[in-house]
Amino acid sequence: MNLRRTVTVAGVSLASLLLAACGGAGTDPLAEPSAGGSASSGGGGQPVIVGSAAFTESTVVAELYAQAIAAKGVQASTKLNIGSREVYLKALEDGSISVVPEYTGNLLLNYDQDATATTAEEVEQALPEALPADFKLGSPSAAVDQDVYVVTKEYSEANGVTSLADLEKVAADAILGGPSELATRAYGPEGLDKVYGAKIKQFKPYDSAAVRARDLNDGKIQIGEFFSTEAVIPDNGYVVLEDPQAMILPQNVVPLYRAEVASDATVTGAVDAVQQALTTEELTALNKQVDVDKADPDDVAKEWLTSKGLA
Amino acid sequence: MNWGWIQNNLPDIASLLGQHALLAVVPVVAALLIALPLGYLVFRTGRAANPVLAVLGVIYSIPSLALFVALPLVLRTPILDPLNVAVALTIYSVALLVRSVVDGLRSVPRDVKQSASAVGFSRWGRLLRVELPLAMPVVFAGLRVVTVSNIALVTVAVLVASGGLGQLFLRGYNSIFYTPLIVGLVLTVVLALLADAIILLIQRGTLPWAGGRRA
Amino acid sequence: MNVFDYLLDGANWLGGGKILDLLLQHLFYTAAAVLLAAVVAIPLGILIGHTGRGSFLVIGLSNAARAIPSLGLLFLAVMLLGTGAGNIVVVLAILALPAILTATAAGISGADPEAVHAGRALGMTERQVVSQVEWPLALPLVVSGLRSATLQVVATATVAAFASGGGLGQLLTSGQAQSDYPQMFAGAVLIAALAILFDLLLGLAGWGVARRARPRSRTAVGAAVAPA
Secondary structure: OOOHHHHHHHHHHHHHHHHHHHHHHHHOOOOOHHHHHHHHOOOOOOOOEEEEOOOOHHHHHHHHHHHHHHHHOOOOEEOOOOOOOOHHHHHHOOOOOOOOEHHHHHHHHHHHHOOOOOHHHHHHHHHHOOOOOOOEEOOOOOOOOEEEEEHHHHHHHOHHHHHOHHHHHHHOOEEEEHHHHHOOOOHHHHHHHHHHHHOOOOOEEOHHHHHHHHHHHOOOOOEEEEEEEOOHHHHHOOOOOOOOOOOOOOOOOEEEEEEHHHHOOHHHHHHHHHHOOOOOOOOHHHHHHHOOOOOHHHHHHHHHHHHHHOO | OOHHHHOOHHHHHHHHHHHHHHHHHHHHHEEEHHHHHHHHHHHHHHHHHHHHHHHHHHHOOOOHHHHHHHHHHHHHOOOOHHHHHHHHHHHHHHHHHHHHHHHHHOOOOOHHHHHHHHHOHHHHHHHHHHHHHHHHHHHHHHHHHHHHHHHHHHHOOOOOOOOOOOOHHHHHHOOOHHHHHHHHHHHHHHHHHHHHHHHEEEHHHOHHHHOOOOO | OOOOOHOOOHOOOOOOOOOOHHHHHHHHHHHHEEEEEEEHHHHHHHHHHHHOOOOOHHHHHHHHHHHOOOOHHHHHHHHHHHHHHHHHHHHHHHHHHHHHHHHHHHHHHOHHHHHHHHHHHHHOOHHHHHHHHHHHHHHHHHHHHHHHHHHHHHHHHHHHHHHHHOOHHHHHHHHHHOOOOOHHHHHHHHHHHHHHHHHHHHHHHHHHHHHHHOOOOHHHHHHHOOOO
16 A cells, blocks of 8 residues: 555656646746747857837837847847836846837936927937936937827717817816826826816726727727827727827837947847838837737747848 | 637747746645644644634735735845745645644544554654544645635736736737637636646545545 | 835825725725625525535535636626626626535535424425524525635735726736835735725624524524524
8 A cells, every 4th residue: 555655646746747847848937938039049249138018019129129139149038028117127227138129208208307308309319318327228210109199080070189289178078098107107197287288087097908999999988098009099090189299209219228238239230220120100010910910029020020131 | 719829829828837837836835844834833732723723814815916015025025026926825825724734633533543642652653643644634625725726826926926827818908819818717727627636636645545535 | 115105195095096996996896796696696505505406516616616717707808898897896796606605505505404304393384494494504604605705806806907997906006007116015905904804804793693503502493493
């Protein structure tokens, strides 16, 4: 009986270990999951980890950077979906990532809330001084992705709303839907009130863009906040509200490096090439492939880079 | 259901499954190692054990997410560190398993203990060779409950840490894309049922005399 | 940074979407879901416990229910049915159901058979047997089932915030998005306090009910069959 018992226990333990090992092989269970884009062989320079925020476009651009860098022979990997700006900047600071795709305007506001720059050039000039010493900016791209406020076509026509300035008259009955972090951002409900005198009825946090769009279509919310390159906007025919007071700054895609990584010319060269080839239309199309066609960011990135001769 | 998506993402799904299993099971093993001696000590205090068990019950009633968030304060870990999840789950598991150990030890009939002493077992010998084995069915029942609960709880953990099948739920929810969500749900339930069955098998294998007994 | 900053700042308590608002939402979810689950589960449990039919359903259910990830179910429901308090209450009620069902069925079926026999011998109809004998004896278990269910709902309602449902969990998600740990901590403390409060209150209720169901008289029969 003793032998039988021992054998049973040993057998079952071995089986369960094998089961866990199958799935866990090669992964460190205590590390965060990264969805792909891993190294090419050897190459000069320190390995580069490209981080991203928790939305589609950020993961796509991160993959573009990582694969372009790897194509130049430097070891590159990704750490995607880290979280909002506050969270991934902490990761950049403590070295768990080496570079992250950013947006000029919001990055400036993050470090200098009273910045007076309003045009793209002004923002790009003000940035380097505003950044902390251990971060360095790469070259900005022509590709732009703004935070935008939208309403449905029906609402726009029914209420005569085509610009943020029009919101003042409808705000009292309007519910705004946006990501949780919008609540405290300078261009969030606070900004709408201060700059445009629009006191919205309620802010409803939605961390899923798809659910937010659906509720906007169903009339559960009246104003939605999205990124200008999200496919839901053209797909639903939303009206993007104009921003005559430039409350929302221009947002050109720009890589943010840790200072020591910025001195590696191979890395910056690879990323610059991506920056120059990227346009707003192309970025929207890449996003759509992931969000609507359910393709994977790393595949989409690989295809684009190959078509541009960058990988 | 987008089967193509599943096919394309098989390696990711597999690695999430593995992470999930580890995050759920390691705390149970750790908790068992802690709960056995701790439970014995609590049992030995007799009546005074009840307040201790009441406190453990209160700990067990705290929602997991609250514990995941509060622990970084005590452990001085960053918020996204899976260690918070592992420690929180260990605490829950200990809270439940200590109860199981105490109940199990209390369920050993008095005359069995007396016969064992009469036959010549020392106190230690009696504990290890008679009382503990007789208490095990109750402990195993506790192990099954704890393991299954942990597997479900690790999915919630994805909201503050990372890793585990909960990632599939987020992927699905963010784009209203059903495939990853369904895959995640099915895998979580299957993993839980599998773990439950494995523990039951281990119980049948190591406690053959307790085979027919409803634990 | 003092982690209690957010909790102790009065400005965070009053107003739309602030702490008091979220707390009331959370309480609403808990009460509504447990009530809805009880309205379905208690009659069903009485039926199963009393007739003994369908007990296989109950045994398998509680084990299986523990294995269902509440977050996944919640996301699924919102994806299918849309956002809104009503949909969330339904999901929470579904998750609370098994605990109440199994406890009620166990309580009814486990009621002292001698008392049940005595009741029948006295000429009680089946309905009277259930309401005057089995139900009072089952009450302690039913309350314990309600207690488990309530704790489960309080915990799952925390997650509702991640599906735009509000409740105290919103402090956790907003706190995380804004990298505001004191806010997250405030959420954690309030949620834990709420759970412990419910646990203690229902534990007390259970203790009170158990005392009444098992008075110091010699047999339970006398007490159970006495006019209510």
